[in-house]
Amino acid sequence: MRALSKRIRYMARLVVKRYLEDFSESSESILEKMLRSAKEVYDVDELTRDYLVTWLARVVAEDLRSAVEDAERDRLLYRQFQVVYDNASWGPVNIAKTITVYSAGLQASMTYVPSFSSPELLFLLELVNISLEKLNEIYNTVDTMATKGNGPLNKEIRVTLKGLKKAVEELKSIKEFAGLEGKLHRFSIPLSEAELDAEWEKFRSYAPEWLNKAWNAYNLLRHLKDLHITPRSAKSEKTLLLLLAWRLYELYVTELLIDTLRDLGYIIDRKSENTMVSGNLEILLNKQLDNSRLLSADSNEEAAKMARGRPDISLRDGDRLLIVECKFSSSPTYLTAGRFKAMAYLYEYRGNIAVLAFPELNENLFYDEEDKGTARLWDLIMNDNGTVKLRLSDGTAQELYLIKIDPAEGSNPWEAWENAKKRIKIVLENFLNPKPSSPSQVPIIASLTHF
Numbered sequence: 001m002r003a004l005s006k007r008i009r010y011m012a013r014l015v016v017k018r019y020l021e022d023f024s025e026s027s028e029s030i031l032e033k034m035l036r037s038a039k040e041v042y043d044v045d046e047l048t049r050d051y052l053v054t055w056l057a058r059v060v061a062e063d064l065r066s067a068v069e070d071a072e073r074d075r076l077l078y079r080q081f082q083v084v085y086d087n088a089s090w091g092p093v094n095i096a097k098t099i100t101v102y103s104a105g106l107q108a109s110m111t112y113v114p115s116f117s118s119p120e121l122l123f124l125l126e127l128v129n130i131s132l133e134k135l136n137e138i139y140n141t142v143d144t145m146a147t148k149g150n151g152p153l154n155k156e157i158r159v160t161l162k163g164l165k166k167a168v169e170e171l172k173s174i175k176e177f178a179g180l181e182g183k184l185h186r187f188s189i190p191l192s193e194a195e196l197d198a199e200w201e202k203f204r205s206y207a208p209e210w211l212n213k214a215w216n217a218y219n220l221l222r223h224l225k226d227l228h229i230t231p232r233s234a235k236s237e238k239t240l241l242l243l244l245a246w247r248l249y250e251l252y253v254t255e256l257l258i259d260t261l262r263d264l265g266y267i268i269d270r271k272s273e274n275t276m277v278s279g280n281l282e283i284l285l286n287k288q289l290d291n292s293r294l295l296s297a298d299s300n301e302e303a304a305k306m307a308r309g310r311p312d313i314s315l316r317d318g319d320r321l322l323i324v325e326c327k328f329s330s331s332p333t334y335l336t337a338g339r340f341k342a343m344a345y346l347y348e349y350r351g352n353i354a355v356l357a358f359p360e361l362n363e364n365l366f367y368d369e370e371d372k373g374t375a376r377l378w379d380l381i382m383n384d385n386g387t388v389k390l391r392l393s394d395g396t397a398q399e400l401y402l403i404k405i406d407p408a409e410g411s412n413p414w415e416a417w418e419n420a421k422k423r424i425k426i427v428l429e430n431f432l433n434p435k436p437s438s439p440s441q442v443p444i445i446a447s448l449t450h451f
Contacts, residue, residue, distance in 0.1 A: 003408055005042050007328075007359060008229050010413035011248040012048045013153065018251045019243055020055055027063045027220040028213070030056065034241050035223065038230035041240065047153045050142045053224050054160045057138045061167035063217035064128055068174050070210035071124055120211050123199055126191055127218045128175055134221055135168050193222065231328070249328035250312050253357050253405055254285060256417065257313065257324070260424045264432065281432075284314040289321075289349050311345050315431070321351040322431045330362040332371035339374060339402065346398050353399045353431050359406040377402055386423045401427050 020030075044052060139161065146157040191199065200215055207215070223241040231245045258268055258276070266278040276283040288308045297303040313324035323345045327338040335358055342354040361378040365371075380388040386404040391397075403423045409416040 003360075004231070006408040007406065008042050008231075008245050008248070009045045009048070010407040010416060011245070011252045012044050012229060012243065013413050014407075014417065015248060015251040015255055016044075016048055016052060016243065017055070017156075018255065019248060020052070025059055025062075026213075027059055027216040030059065031216060031220055031223075034243065035239055036233050036242050037236040037239050038228075038232070038242055039234045039236045040232075041228035041230045041242065042245075043228060044243075046145065047149075047151075047157065049227060050145050051153060051157050051160060052227060053138060054142050054157060054164050056220060056224060057135055058160070058164040058167045060131065060217045060221045061135055061164065061171050063213055064131055065167070065171040065174050067124065067210040067214035067217065068128065068171070070213070071121060071208075072174075074208060074210065075121070120203060120208060123203060124211060124214050126196070127214045128171070130190060130196075131218050131221055132168070132171065135164070135171075138224070139164055139168065246326075246328045249359075249407075250285075250326045252407060253324060253326045254283075254313055256405065256420050256424055257283070257315070257428075259417075260421050260428055263421070263425070264428060280318050282316045284311075284316070286310050286312060287314065289314060289316075291349055293348050293350070309341075309345050309348055311349075314349075317432055320431065321349060322353045322355070322427070323349065323351045324355040324357060327356065327358040329358060330360045332361055332363075332365055332374050333367045335361060336370045336374045339377075339400070342400055343392075346392075346400065351398065353401065353427060355401045355403055355427055357403050357405045359404065359408070386419070387426060399430075403427070 043049075142157065143161055146154050146161060148154075196218075203211060220241075226238075226240045227242075228240055229243045229245055229248070233242070233244070261268060261278070261281075266281060268276045268278045268281075268283070270276050274285045274287055288305075288310055292308045294304050294308050295301065297307060311323045312326045315322040315324070323342065325338055325342040325345065327335055329335060329338075335356070338356050338358065342356045345351060346354045361375060363375055363378070366375060377388055377390075381402055381404055388402045390400040390402070392399070403420075405420045405423070407413065407416050409419050
């Protein structure tokens with residue numbers, strides 16, 4: 001249990017930025033992908049938590065600013081048709097519904113008037129004011145922590161804090177420009193979280209898009225105190241803001257691969273969220289490839305297409321293919337299944353080399369003879385500097401590597417990183433053809449090892 005917690009902390013320290021960057025930068029998408037329940041959770045270490053919270057708080061501030069801008073635009077364009085009391089008529093008079101008004105000669109007429117005092121705008125103002133207070137608290141707390149050290153992560157946090165400060169200042173500025181404070185009055189007593197929830201339920205079914213955006217931003221902000229990592233999702237009573245450990249592990253192995261390619265002279269540029277390239281070299285994450293052997297399922301090509309495998313990481317170099325399967329587990333049964341899955345990918349996509357990456361094997365949980373076979377391979381891995389190579393005998397020269405990649409190996413995360421890179425380099429040097437002629441000094445855009 002202690003080793004698992006250490007692995008999770010080290011992975012979070014090194015690749016958490018990439019985890020967040022894979023989401024579109026909106027409170028709604030972050031909530032959709034990170035708000036879930038789990039029975040088993042691990043705390044993020046303090047510096048990593050500060051970085052996460054600061055990054056997410058900036059997203060909140062930017063979404064709130066956008067919501068206020070949209071609300072101001074609606075206020076200028078949208079009018080409500082309602083009764084107005086004045087000494088002159090300002091629209092059609094409904095005789096049947098006219099009532100006697102004051103002796104001063106006021107007339108009741110119906111016309112279109114600005115909707116600035118609408119309940120939705122009052123609610124928006126309350127969300128913005130409460131959020132600004134919380135954002136300032138986050139900034140002050142994290143700023144104090146960031147100045148206590150001068151390590152790489154402290155420096156990264158200070159950069160992120162500048163982004164948060166700018167976003168908060170822009171939110172204050174747009175709120176003043178829209179005139180919310182001047183034309184609306186905050187509730188005399190700020191609403192509690194329960195009262196805000198109750199008010200939101202009244203608006204939920206018909207709320208304008210800008211109010212939905214503001215509510216998602218506020219909702220993300222109040223969940224920042226419950227930010228954890230979980231090995232897997234599971235139904236439980238409480239919903240938390242969670243990073244998935246297996247997803248962190250996939251990203252960890254991906255970044256190891258990218259950093260090793262840089263050492264070998266490749267320049268990697270990110271084309272999209274799931275694709276990176278360097279000349280003829282292409283890295284694909286969790287994507288189907290176009291050369292699958294699976295053509296149809298009972299003559300149904302669409303069903304077969306949906307059933308094709310999605311390797312965690314695929315590396316294509318011309319007509320050569322390397323496939324990496326990542327398993328953040330020590331279960332012999334699970335790792336045995338991963339071993340056969342990697343071999344299946346080799347067959348389906350006509351790959352040259354497959355890799356099964358995992359941190360360790362629990363030698364006390366064998367289920368059958370196949371598990372014992374995996375344990376025997378683990379013995380070879382431990383005796384051969386963390387790797388073992390299996391060759392297939394069908395004349396295709398296909399190979400399967402089992403590699404120990406343990407984020408908790410060694411005394412610190414960077415020692416574990418370098419140990420894992422040495423093993424990945426063995427595979428890459430065997431796979432890449434041709435090798436680049438000379439190393440490049442241009443850094444890989446997607447690499448995060450400066451953490």
